[in-house]
Amino acid sequence: MEGKRLVYMDHAATTYVKPEVLDAMMPYFTENFGNPSSIYTFSRKSKSAIEEAREKVAKAIGAKADEIYFTGGGSEADNWALKGIAFANKDKGNHIITTKIEHHAILHACEFLEKNGFEITYLNVDENGMISLDELERAITDKTILISIMFANNEIGTIEPIKEIGEIAKKRNIYFHTDAVQAVGNVKIDVKDMNIDLLSLAAHKFYGPKGVGALYIKKGVKIENLIHGGGQERKRRAGTENIPGIVGLGKAIELATSDIDSHNERIIKMRDRLLEGIMEKIPHTKLNGHPEKRLPGNINVSFRFIEGESLLLLLDQSGICASTGSACSSGSLDPSHVLLAIGLPHEIAHGSLRLSLGDATKEEDIDYVLEVLPKIVQRLRDMSPLYETFKHKGETINV
Amino acid sequence: MYSDKVMDHFTNPRNVGEIENADGVGEVGNPTCGDIMKIYLKVDNNIIKDVKFKTFGCGAAIASSSMATELIKGKTIEEAWNLTNKAVAEALDGLPPVKMHCSVLAEEAIHKAINDYRTKNGLEPFADKEYVHDHHHE
Ligand SMILES: Cc1ncc(COP(=O)(O)O)c(C=O)c1O
Numbered sequence: 001m002e003g004k005r006l007v008y009m010d011h012a013a014t015t016y017v018k019p020e021v022l023d024a025m026m027p028y029f030t031e032n033f034g035n036p037s038s039i040y041t042f043s044r045k046s047k048s049a050i051e052e053a054r055e056k057v058a059k060a061i062g063a064k065a066d067e068i069y070f071t072g073g074g075s076e077a078d079n080w081a082l083k084g085i086a087f088a089n090k091d092k093g094n095h096i097i098t099t100k101i102e103h104h105a106i107l108h109a110c111e112f113l114e115k116n117g118f119e120i121t122y123l124n125v126d127e128n129g130m131i132s133l134d135e136l137e138r139a140i141t142d143k144t145i146l147i148s149i150m151f152a153n154n155e156i157g158t159i160e161p162i163k164e165i166g167e168i169a170k171k172r173n174i175y176f177h178t179d180a181v182q183a184v185g186n187v188k189i190d191v192k193d194m195n196i197d198l199l200s201l202a203a204h205k206f207y208g209p210k211g212v213g214a215l216y217i218k219k220g221v222k223i224e225n226l227i228h229g230g231g232q233e234r235k236r237r238a239g240t241e242n243i244p245g246i247v248g249l250g251k252a253i254e255l256a257t258s259d260i261d262s263h264n265e266r267i268i269k270m271r272d273r274l275l276e277g278i279m280e281k282i283p284h285t286k287l288n289g290h291p292e293k294r295l296p297g298n299i300n301v302s303f304r305f306i307e308g309e310s311l312l313l314l315l316d317q318s319g320i321c322a323s324t325g326s327a328c329s330s331g332s333l334d335p336s337h338v339l340l341a342i343g344l345p346h347e348i349a350h351g352s353l354r355l356s357l358g359d360a361t362k363e364e365d366i367d368y369v370l371e372v373l374p375k376i377v378q379r380l381r382d383m384s385p386l387y388e389t390f391k392h393k394g395e396t397i398n399v
Numbered sequence: 400m401y402s403d404k405v406m407d408h409f410t411n412p413r414n415v416g417e418i419e420n421a422d423g424v425g426e427v428g429n430p431t432c433g434d435i436m437k438i439y440l441k442v443d444n445n446i447i448k449d450v451k452f453k454t455f456g457c458g459a460a461i462a463s464s465s466m467a468t469e470l471i472k473g474k475t476i477e478e479a480w481n482l483t484n485k486a487v488a489e490a491l492d493g494l495p496p497v498k499m500h501c502s503v504l505a506e507e508a509i510h511k512a513i514n515d516y517r518t519k520n521g522l523e524p525f526a527d528k529e530y531v532h533d534h535h536h537e
Pocket residue numbers: 013072073074075076078103105150152153154179181182202204211213
C-alpha cells in the first residue's frame with residue numbers, strides 16, 4: 001500500500017452522497033418517520049416530502065409530477081418499463097427493439113421476455129458505440145410495441161441520438177423508453193422535447209442514495225404494474241415508500257441538474273487532460289467510445305498486451321479505484337458485451353480500463369493517476385508474453 | 400477475493416522473465432480467453448536449474464505462474480512433470496473456483512516446456528494429460 005491515498009475514479013459505478021443530500025434525508029429517518037399512507041396529521045410530513053421530491057424529479061427532466069413513480073433503483077425502473085409495456089400491450093404486438101450495449105437490467109429483462117413469447121431485436125452499434133437510425137427504422141415492424149435505447153452507455157460513455165430516436169418512435173406510434181441512469185446530471189434531458197415515453201433513473205449515480213430511483217411514465221402510456229401489493233404511488237408501485245431515499249433523490253437531482261453546464265465544463269477539462277496524458281504517456285492505447293459524444297466524466301481505454309483485472313489490482317494497491325471490461329474481473333469468461341459490440345477483439349477488450357470522474361475529482365487526482373498508471377501498465381507489459389512477441393517481431397500494429 | 404499468498408505472488412512475482420537459449424519453452428492459453436502463459440526452462444542433468452515465465456492474464460494467472468515456477472525450481476524433470484494444478488492452487492492457499500483454470504494453465508505450460516525439452520534432446524515426450532479448463536465461452 002502506498003500510503004492511504006484514495007483516488008476514486010469509478011463514479012459511473014456509484015457516487016458518494018453529498019452532504020446537502022444527506023442533511024435533507026436525515027429528518028426522515030428519525031423525526032418524520034410516519035407512514036405516508038396513515039391518516040393522522042403526523043404522517044402528512046412524509047407525504048408532502050414525497051410530493052416535493054416528485055416535483056423536483058419532474059422538473060429535472062421536463063415532465064409533470066404525476067408522471068414520476070419512485071422505484072427501488074435503476075434496475076427496477078428498467079424492469080418495470082420493459083415488462084410493464086410488454087405485458088400491457090401484447091394484444092398489439094410482441095416485438096421490442098433494444099441495443100446490444102444496454103445494461104444487464106435491460107438485457108436480462110429482455111431475455112426473460114423472450115422466454116415469454118416476445119421477440120427482441122438487438123440493434124448493432126458502430127465502432128464508437130452509436131446506433132444507426134436507419135437500422136432502427138428498418139427493424140420496426142407492425143408488431144413493434146416498444147423501443148428501449150439507453151441515453152448514455154455506462155461503460156464507454158457514448159451518448160445516443162435520443163431526440164432522433166424519439167421522433168422515429170413518435171412517427172411510428174411506438175413507445176420509447178430510455179435508460180437514463182448514466183445521463184441524469186450529465187446531459188440535459190427534456191422528455192417532452194425528446195419524445196420520451198418512459199425514462200429510468202437512479203439516485204446513486206448523481207450523488208444521491210443507493211436503492212432508490214424513478215420511472216417517468218408519460219401520461220396515457222399503457223403499462224402493467226411490476227410490484228403488486230398496496231396502493232402506493234397511485235396504485236402503480238406497491239410498497240411503503242423509502243422516504244429518506246426519495247427525499248435524497250429529490251435533493252440530489254435538483255443539485256445535479258441546476259448547473260449542468262459549469263459542472264460539465266469542469267469535469268470535461270480534467271477528463272481531457274487525463275485522457276491526453278494517458279494517450280501521450282502510454283503507447284499502444286486505444287480510446288473506446290465516441291470521441292465527442294460521450295459522458296463528461298468517462299474515459300474508457302484499452303491497453304494492448306495486458307489484462308484488465310491485474311491492472312485494477314495494481315491500481316488498487318496504489319489507492320486508485322477503477323473498473324474494467326475484462327472477463328477476468330467479473331467471474332464470467334467473456335469480456336464486456338459492450339466492448340465486443342463495438343468490435344474490439346477479445347484480447348483488446350480484456351485490456352480495457354474505465355476511469356470515471358466526478359464532482360470530488362481534483363486536479364491532483366489527475367496528476368496522481370498520470371504518474372502511477374503508466375508505470376503499472378509498463379510493469380504488466382514487461383510480464384506479458386504478448387508484448388514480448390510484439391517487441392521481437394516488431395509487428396505493425398493498428399491500435 | 401484472493402488469499403494473501405495469491406496477492407503476494409501477484410504483487411511480487413518470482414521468476415518473471417525469459418531465458419535465452421532455454422532448453423525447453425512452453426506456451427499455452429490464448430489471448431481470446433484473456434490468459435497466456437509462457438514458461439522457460441534451463442535444464443542440467445535432468446534437474447531444472449532455472450525457470451522463468453511471462454504471463455498475460457489476471458491476478459490469479461500471474462500468481463499461479465509465479466508459484467508454479469517456484470515449486471519446480473531445483474526439481475527433477477519427473478518431479479516437475481508430476482506437479483498438479485491442485486498443488487499449485489493449494490500452495491497459494493486456494494484460488495476462487497472461477498480462477499482454478501489459471502492453475503491448470505500453469506501445469507499445462509510446465510508440461511509443454513518439459514516435452515519441448517525432451518523432444519529437443521531426443522527423448523520420448525511424456526504422454527499428454529487431459530487438461531480440464533472449465534473455461535467455456537457462453
Ligand atoms: C445504464 C444503467 N442502467 C441501469 C443501472 C442499474 O441501476 P441500479 O444499480 O440503481 O439498479 C445502471 C447502474 O449500475 C446503469 O449504469
